[in-house]
Amino acid sequence: MSQASTLQAPERAWGIDRFVVGVALAGLAILGALIWLETAPFLLALFGVGTLLGGALYHGAFGFTAGWRNLVTKKRGAAMRAQLLLFALTSLLIVPILGSGQEGLIGAVAPVGTSLVVGAFLFGVGMQLGGGCGSGTLFTVGAGNLRMVVTLIFFIVGSVIGTLHLPWWLDRPGVDPVSLIEGFGVPGAILLQFAALGVIALWIDRVERKAHGQVERDEWKIRNGDKGILRTLLTGRWPFTWAIVALAVGSVLTLVIGGTTWGITFAFALWGAKALQAVGVDMSQFEFWTWDYPAMALADSVLVNVTSVMNFGLLLGAMLAAGLANRFNEASRKRPEGRQLLAAVIGGLLLGYGARLAFGCNIGALFSGIASASLHGWIWFAAAFVGSLLGVWLRPWFRLPN
Amino acid sequence: MQAAYKRSSVILVMLAILALILADHLHSPTFAFNMGQGNVETTLMQRDGAACAPCGAPCPSSRD
Numbered sequence: 066m067s068q069a070s071t072l073q074a075p076e077r078a079w080g081i082d083r084f085v086v087g088v089a090l091a092g093l094a095i096l097g098a099l100i101w102l103e104t105a106p107f108l109l110a111l112f113g114v115g116t117l118l119g120g121a122l123y124h125g126a127f128g129f130t131a132g133w134r135n136l137v138t139k140k141r142g143a144a145m146r147a148q149l150l151l152f153a154l155t156s157l158l159i160v161p162i163l164g165s166g167q168e169g170l171i172g173a174v175a176p177v178g179t180s181l182v183v184g185a186f187l188f189g190v191g192m193q194l195g196g197g198c199g200s201g202t203l204f205t206v207g208a209g210n211l212r213m214v215v216t217l218i219f220f221i222v223g224s225v226i227g228t229l230h231l232p233w234w235l236d237r238p239g240v241d242p243v244s245l246i247e248g249f250g251v252p253g254a255i256l257l258q259f260a261a262l263g264v265i266a267l268w269i270d271r272v273e274r275k276a277h278g279q280v281e282r283d284e285w286k287i288r289n290g291d292k293g294i295l296r297t298l299l300t301g302r303w304p305f306t307w308a309i310v311a312l313a314v315g316s317v318l319t320l321v322i323g324g325t326t327w328g329i330t331f332a333f334a335l336w337g338a339k340a341l342q343a344v345g346v347d348m349s350q351f352e353f354w355t356w357d358y359p360a361m362a363l364a365d366s367v368l369v370n371v372t373s374v375m376n377f378g379l380l381l382g383a384m385l386a387a388g389l390a391n392r393f394n395e396a397s398r399k400r401p402e403g404r405q406l407l408a409a410v411i412g413g414l415l416l417g418y419g420a421r422l423a424f425g426c427n428i429g430a431l432f433s434g435i436a437s438a439s440l441h442g443w444i445w446f447a448a449a450f451v452g453s454l455l456g457v458w459l460r461p462w463f464r465l466p467n
Numbered sequence: 468m469q470a471a472y473k474r475s476s477v478i479l480v481m482l483a484i485l486a487l488i489l490a491d492h493l494h495s496p497t498f499a500f501n502m503g504q505g506n507v508e509t510t511l512m513q514r515d516g517a518a519c520a521p522c523g524a525p526c527p528s529s530r531d
Contacts, residue, residue: 084474092481096488103492103501175520176527209472231524239527242519331522339491358523361510366495367488369510377488394472424520433521 079300085209085388092381100368108374110322115378116385118315118327122204123386124301125308129427130192130201133453138467140276142269143283147305149262149269150284154313155436156258159320163437164251172246172437173326175424177444178239180231184422185430185445187415189452192427193460195220195412199329199426202416203376207383209394212401215409216416217333223417224330225337228353234422243440254438261443284309300390316436323371326437328429329379330420332372335362408463412456423448 093116100109121127132144163172175181192198195216197205202220205213245254273280286304289297297303303311319327338348342363348354354363367373387393401409420426423445425433431449434442460467492498496507519526 085477088477088481092485095485099488099492103497171521173521176524178527209477231522235524235527236530241526241528325521328521334522353522353524356518356523356525358518364496365510366492366497368492369495369497398471421522424522424524429521 079296080391081300082388082391082393085393086385089381089385089388093378093385096377096381100374103366104369107322108369108371111319111371112374112378114315114318114322115375116382117311117378118200118375119204119207119379119382119384120386121303121308121311121315121382122200122379123208123383124298124303124390125305125311126302127305127308127312128201129198129431130196130453133450134193134457134467136269136272137454137457140273141281142273143281143305145269146266147284147309149266150305151309151312152432152435153259153262154309155316155432156438157255158313158317159326159436160246160255160258160438161251162317162320164246164254169324170320171325172244172320172439173328173425173429173433173442174242174244174437174439175430175434175441176235176239176242177441178235179237180234180239180422181424181441181444182448183234184227184419184424185448186419186452188419188423188426189449189454190456190459191223191412191415191417191419191452192449193412193453193456194408194463194465195416196409196465198428199416199420200379200428202413203329203379204383205396207380208387208392209384209397211394211397212405212409213396215401215406216413219410219413220330220417220420221333221337221340221413223414223419224334224421225341225417226414227418227421228334228338228359229351230418231421232352245438245440258435258438301386302390316433319375323375325371326429326433327375328372328425328433329376330417330426330429331362332367332370332376333417334421335359335367335370335373338363339367402464404463405465408460408465419452 097109097112100112129148132148135141136145163170195202197213197216202213202217206217245257249257270280284305287306289302289304316327338354342348348363353359362370424430424441430445431442434445457467497509499507500509518524
């Protein structure tokens with residue numbers, strides 16, 4: 066009897082949320098079948114990659130926003146160093162692919178100028194008020210966080226407004242994209258980026274050591290707690306190293322299968338524009354929606370838009386992961402009150418507007434930009450970090466904990 | 468422990484999202500093409516190598 070109890074105990078402790086897991090799997094099956102039947106196999110593959118990325122982001126708790134905030138308020142840098150490791154690994158994998166000159170592969174390169182700096186700064190403020198970045202907003206919504214649903218709705222609104230204003234911002238001072246691969250070659254670009262990432266890592270170490278006397282090397286951990294590997298894989302929480310490898314591999318697969326680097330926020334603008342179009346607004350009166358790619362995306366199904374398809378996979382992947390961890394909607398037990406909701410609204414608007422002006426979010430511009438050795442990724446990093454400092458300073462007024 | 472969500476709400480939200488996706492798809496050129504209309508332009512491949520940014524924005528140097 067006691068042996069039976071002992072055997073049953075771990076099973077109860079696992080506590081999978083069968084309903085949420087079932088709904089997520091049904092969603093994956095239905096949408097996957099629709100994509101398979103109506104579009105092309107490569108989009109189904111990207112849908113699968115999105116699902117993997119959603120699971121990795123959730124189980125790895127790989128939020129850029131909290132990592133930046135932890136460095137500023139708690140003087141702990143493990144999460145930020147994990148991000149730098151992710152940039153380094155992805156850069157090592159993607160720069161040679163892009164540098165090979167293979168036709169049909171496009172990196173995340175974008176102009177450098179006023180639009181980028183202003184947009185990234187606003188995005189940085191929005192990250193801290195909205196409670197997440199592009200990927201963070203999406204995976205927490207997938208995990209059922211109600212406050213982040215508010216952030217996402219206004220992220221979409223801000224994105225659409227950003228598309229209306231982007232042409233004006235592009236006419237402010239700026240220069241064409243600067244590719245480090247073109248300037249320094251593949252080895253030069255990788256070495257230059259490693260050097261820059263190393264300098265930032267040293268600065269983070271210095272901040273942490275000064276505050277705590279030592280540096281916690283959580284970013285190098287390959288095991289978390291005493292749970293088995295399979296159980297940790299399915300229910301989390303993953304060590305940073307697992308999330309780094311999964312995100313890097315997912316990013317490379319996105320480029321190889323889809324032909325472009327991973328992005329998230331273009332789809333938000335697209336969904337908002339489609340909603341406006343559905344209620345009779347002629348989006349072709351706005352310059353942004355006359356450019357080839359946005360016009361094509363607006364005219365056709367979301368199921369043939371790579372970013373949308375990957376976002377659907379990411380949402381369902383995060384939902385599946387939250388169900389497996391038995392934590393779906395857990396963050397919404399305490400309902401957000403007035404000022405916290407206001408922060409979600411303002412944060413969402415800034416995130417959306419900033420992402421359009423800055424040619425993407427922490428994924429499309431920062432992560433994929435640096436992985437593509439584009440100068441705009443580095444400028445995005447700096448401007449968004451400064452904006453994030455302002456956001457951290459504003460958080461207490463909105464009753465958000467630091 | 469009390470569930471943090473209502474099952475009916477989760478199903479309703481999922482169905483609403485699926486309905487929106489379907490409504491968008493059923494009015495698209497890709498669906499028309501799949502239904503046998505040959506004179507529609509679908510956009511399965513949307514990569515725009517001529518653009519200056521992932522969102523399709525033109526280069527600053529190309530603007531007046």
